[in-house]
Structures are given as C-alpha cells and as structure tokens.
Amino acid sequence: MRIQSIKFKITILYTIALGTLLVAYSSYLYLTLSKGLGEDLDIELKGKTRQIKYFIEEFNRQTFQAGENVDKNLDDVIDMTINLNKYRSKGEIFLETGNDWLKSFDYLDLSEDFIYFLNVDSQVPAFTKNVNGEIKILFLNTVDKKNAAQTLLKNIRINNEYFRMIQEPFYFNGKMKFIILIATSQKTLLTVLKERRDVLFFSIPIVLVLAILISKYFSDRLVKPIVEVASVAEQVTHKDLSQRIKTRYNDEEIKIMVGAFNKMIDRLQKAFGHIAEFNSHVAHELKTPIAIINGECEVALRKEQSNSEYKETLQAVFEESQKMLKITEDLLLLAKADYVPENFVFQEFDLKEFFDEICEKERKISLEKEIDIKLKFLTKTKVLKGDALHLRRLFLNIINNSIKFTRKGGVIDISVKADHNNLIVEIADTGIGISAGDIDKIFDQFYQKVPTDLPARGIGLGLSIAQALAKVHNGKIKVQSIVDRGTTFTVTLPIISSSTRTQEAIYAAS
C-alpha cells in the first residue's frame, strides 16, 4: 500500500478519526468516573461526620441529666465513640445505648479512618489510636483554623497513601468545641480508577489495530473498481478499442465513472473509425492521379515517341499533379477549419465587391454549360467582418456544386439579404435536386452522387469544406431541394457575432 494511495489515506484518516474519538470518549468516561467516585467519597465523609456528631449528641442527651457538667464528660464520650471497638473489647460498653446504636455505628466502619478532634479551647484533643505523632503533626498543619466554621475537604498524603480529609466544626451547647478532622483512604477509589485506566490503555491500541484492519478491508473493496477500470484502460490502444468494463457495480459513483469511461471509448472508437475511413478515402483519391502519372510515364518511356506525344504526356502529368495539389489543399483547409479556427483572419470587407467578384469568376466556369448566374444584392449592409478569402471559398464551393448539378441552360439565382443579426445568402439552382434520403449526407466528407448524364467529377469535399468554413464564422448552411426542380442553399452568417468573435479572440490572446 503506497503512501499516496487513496486506500492508505482512507485507512489512516479513519484510524486517526477513530483513535481521537476513542481517546476523547475514554477520557470523558474516566473523568466522569473519577469525579463521581470523588463526590461519593465526600458524601460518605460528610455522612460519617454527621453520624459521629449525632451519636455524641444523642449519647450525651440520653446518658446525662440536664445541668450535669457535660463539657467534662464530652471528652470521654468522644473518645468512646471514635474508639468504640477498644471499649467494646474491654467490655466497657454503655448498655444504655442499646444494640441498635452499636449496629448503626458499626455500619459506618471507622476502623480504617483517622479521626482527630481538635479542641478549640486548646484542651486535650481526642483521636483514634491510629493517629500517631507524625500524623498528628500532619493534621495540625493541614487544619485551616481561619475557616474553622466551615466544612472543608482536602487531599492529604499519609505514609505515601492518598487520603481524603474532611474538616468540620463541632458545636456543643451553642459553642464551637472542636474541629473534627476525619481522613479516609482513597485506596479503593484509586484502585478502581487505575483498573479503568489500564483497561482503556490496553484496549484502545487493540481497537485501533482492529480499526486499521477493518478500514483496510473496506477501502480495498471501495478502491477495487478503480483498479479494474485502470487495468482495462491499460489495454485500450488505438488498435484495440473493443475493450469495455463489463462488471456491474452497485456504487453510484463507480457506476458513473464506469459509464463515462465506456462512453468515452465508444466515442474514441467512432472517431478512430472515422479517421481510418477518412484516411482510406484520401489514399484512394490520391492513388488515382498517382496511378495515372505512373502509367503515363511508363507508356511514354516504353518506346520512342514523337515530340507532340511527349508533350501530351507532360500535359497529362501536369493535370494530375494539379488535381493532387487541389486534393491536398482541400484536406489542409478542412483540417484547419476543424482544428485551428483561430488561424482565420477576421477583417471587414465590402460585400458588394465580394459577391460581384465571385459571380464574375463563376460565370466564366458556367459559360460552357450556358448556365445563367444572376446576382441580386438586396441589403443595405455594406461590410461584413470575416475571413474574406475563406468565405469566398465557401461560396465558390456551393456555386460550383450548383453548376455541377444543373443541366445546360439552367439558372442560378444568388440573392444577398440581411436581417437584424445575419447576412442571408440564398443560392438557388434549377438543377436535378437532391432526394430526401440523400439530403442529410451531402455535407459528409467524400460523399458524392453524380447522375450518369452529368460529366462531373470531384472528390466530395466541397460542401464539407463550405460547412466547416461557415462554422468557423458561427454561421450555418441550410439546404432545401425538390428532385428535378432544383436546390436552394441558404448561408447564414452573423453580422454582429463575427466581430464579437474577433473581440473574444483578442481577449483570449491578451
């Protein structure tokens, strides 16, 4: 798996996202647990304090008569309360308290706690027996005498162990007598948290490894069609365009990609087919004059000939080479119109002059066939912006075509009109017409259909070239025809957009 591959990226991104989420969620869980446990411990400590105070008060109330020197006995009661087990084992238990009291006190379970009653009047403090000298000093250092009236909670360390300590005042007969300090171990809490931490610490990497494996599996599956498409694409060459992706995919995006890919090969196959056909046509069109030049020369060289015969041969060779020149020029022009329209030069030119010149030239050609060419100039538009040289070629090709398919003595009417946006040139002949079945094919390259009695010969590029040139000028050529009545070509060339087009070309160039 390469670092730049989508598969790798999916896997890494997925793992990072999942890892971050896992760590964040685990931390949240851990912190919540830690806070909850801490709060529980605080509540427990508060409960213990309250219970001890309550016990002492109740004991006093039940044991001593009002007015007795309670203060004097208080120390004893406290000592008994917090060191209950000691007294119990000695058998010096107060029978008056009753078993219920003892039970509820046992339930508090103070055996592990450190309890210290700091006497506010600096009299003898009471404490559990586990409070040794060192702890006593610690307690005395920790206690906050300034805030003695408040309940405070702190973390302290005793013998390298963490404890939670509560500080609470103890009022008796309306006077603050003691500050109660109770420290309880956080061992259980910390053990639970440590276990949880360990679980998270070990489980996250395992989950992440699983995530990598799973995401790799899925990314493999997701990327597989791309690899397949690529392998088919590898096999497609200009010689073999028959390959298609046949596998059906369920994923919408892959379907779109495969569909687009197959359609692209369809188009390429069609285009290549067209080019091959075009090339074969070109080859055959050029082969005929070459064969003639070849044959002429061979015949001339076989035997000694008269001068006039050599001249004839040369004339024939010259004619054929002229034909070849014309074919190659046509092909180049067609290629230029199709592929490099930016090479055309758009300039304003005089329309009247332009069409007069064309008609004059065509009249010379049609003279032999006695075809009358009439020009009607019906527009006030004087100039057009376009490539005059190539527009001339466009009209010559169409009119030549009309002459070719019009019988002796026919008429060709050329009318030049304009509407708001377009110059409209109609070329109407009285020729043989085009059948409905053929009318769509006349602009196809190399299409030609010549009736028996018309001695016309071309290579079938004239109208293709005319149309390509019209397109270069953003124009169109339309044909209407009735068999045996005649054909009308309508050439529409935009007056405005041809200049806009040049503008665009200037912008594009700058």
Place this chain on the structure above:
Amino acid sequence: MRKILIIDDEVGVIRYYKKLLESEGYSVLTAKNAAEGNMAMLTARDIDLIMLDINMPQVDGVYMWDVIQEYNDKLKVLIFSVRNIEEQKRYLPLATDYFDKSQSVEILLNKVSSLLGSKKPETMRASS
C-alpha cells in the same frame, strides 16, 4: 484485330491505356460512363475484351458488370481499379481477371495478351 472496350470515368486513365494498347496493335474503344459503355457494346458487336473500372461515381462498376452479363455472360472482363486485387475480388468475384492501376503497364499488357491469345474473337458474334 482484337477489339477492347475500356470503361472508366477517368479520362486520364483512358488516354494512356488507349495509347498503350493501340501501340501494341489492339483496336480500342472507350467509354467514360455506363451510358457510353452501353452504346459501345450495342454498336461495336465484335468486342473481345472489356476492361471495366470498378469505381465510377456515376454508375458503379458492379452495376455495369451486371449489364455486361446480360449482353453476353461469356465475354471476358478485366476488372481494374486503384483498389488492390483482393478488394476487387470481394466486389466482383466472377471476373475473368483483375488489374491494379498502380501496377506496371507491362503486367496489364501480359494479362491482355494472355486473355486474348487463348480464345478466338468469335465469342461476341456467336452469342448475338
């Protein structure tokens, strides 16, 4: 004298074939299209060989072949074209012989002489 009819829309081709064959002592008739070909076959009844171009824009050589067969299916027909012989055979598999225009005229002369040498010029008359 053996009579040959050349049917081809390329005037240039007709010109030097006629010159070549006449210099070899054949009598040559030419036709630029099917109409002229028909006319030639009707008027000159003693044609020994027809040379038919397979690619004529007006009437395809294949159609012309059918016309010739209706006149006389025993008549020798030499098909010729700028297309290669394999392709020509695909269009018209039953012709007597084939010639590629880009081949040397010597090959054409050999083909013509062997075609006309093997049989007597009575064919056309016998059928009519």
